[in-house]
Amino acid sequence: MVAIVKGPGVCYNGIMTRGMNKRLLAVYDRLYAALGPSHWWPGETPLEVMVGAILTQNTAWTNVEKALDRLKKEGALAVPVLHRTPEQQLAEWIRPAGYFRVKARRLKNFFRFLVDQYQGRIEVLAREDPDRLREGLLGVNGIGPETADSIMLYGLALPTFVVDAYTHRIFSRHGLVSEEADYESLRSFFMEALAPEVPLYNEYHALIVRTGKQYCRPRKPRCGECPLGNLEL
Numbered sequence: 001m002v003a004i005v006k007g008p009g010v011c012y013n014g015i016m017t018r019g020m021n022k023r024l025l026a027v028y029d030r031l032y033a034a035l036g037p038s039h040w041w042p043g044e045t046p047l048e049v050m051v052g053a054i055l056t057q058n059t060a061w062t063n064v065e066k067a068l069d070r071l072k073k074e075g076a077l078a079v080p081v082l083h084r085t086p087e088q089q090l091a092e093w094i095r096p097a098g099y100f101r102v103k104a105r106r107l108k109n110f111f112r113f114l115v116d117q118y119q120g121r122i123e124v125l126a127r128e129d130p131d132r133l134r135e136g137l138l139g140v141n142g143i144g145p146e147t148a149d150s151i152m153l154y155g156l157a158l159p160t161f162v163v164d165a166y167t168h169r170i171f172s173r174h175g176l177v178s179e180e181a182d183y184e185s186l187r188s189f190f191m192e193a194l195a196p197e198v199p200l201y202n203e204y205h206a207l208i209v210r211t212g213k214q215y216c217r218p219r220k221p222r223c224g225e226c227p228l229g230n231l232e233l
């Protein structure tokens with residue numbers, strides 16, 4: 001964890017955060033105006049979104065869609081079914097998502113947590129105190145911070161900011177966060193600057209991902225075409 005130092009000038013990992021809210025909203029406005037609404041997260045139900053959040057680790061979304069389609073075809077996209085289906089069978093169904101054995105184990109771990117702690121009811125999960133829920137999710141083997149935050153924000157409409165490699169790259173390239181900032185520092189940076197509004201957090205993360213994919217590549221970023229190319233921050 002990178003040290004966070006706060007004082008009268010408000011210093012965040014060595015970077016001044018005075019007026020950060022305005023700067024982050026300027027970035028958001030610029031991206032939204034250029035790219036339009038993202039309509040995230042694809043999924044018909046909170047359950048589908050949560051399963052998708054676990055399956056999407058290290059794979060393209062098109063592969064996740066194939067795995068979700070198979071689960072639907074098998075009538076398996078339901079908490080009791082996912083909870084009682086043997087891991088091996090589940091792995092077979094989600095094979096298109098890649099790393100299917102590992103992901104089947106993660107799904108089983110998640111559904112065991114949901115059933116043991118929350119009676120298998122998503123509405124009970126959604127009513128949990130967000131900090132407590134996040135802590136619980138992070139305790140599930142195979143659920144990391146990005147997956148936990150995606151489950152909470154996109155699956156349960158709880159206000160937590162999802163960050164990723166795109167977030168780090170874009171905001172460090174613009175000098176708003178440290179190169180060394182880790183996941184938790186980045187998340188806190190956004191959550192301290194922005195009001196905890198689910199629609200804002202939802203759209204902001206989606207816009208960051210789209211910008212990262214289209215323009216802010218690891219090598220040779222396309223700054224000339226990027227909506228943030230000439231934004232003064």
Ligand code: SF4
Binds near residue numbers: 174211216226
């Ligand atoms: S592509 Fe360039 S302008 Fe766009 S976010 Fe990356 S560094 Fe900024």
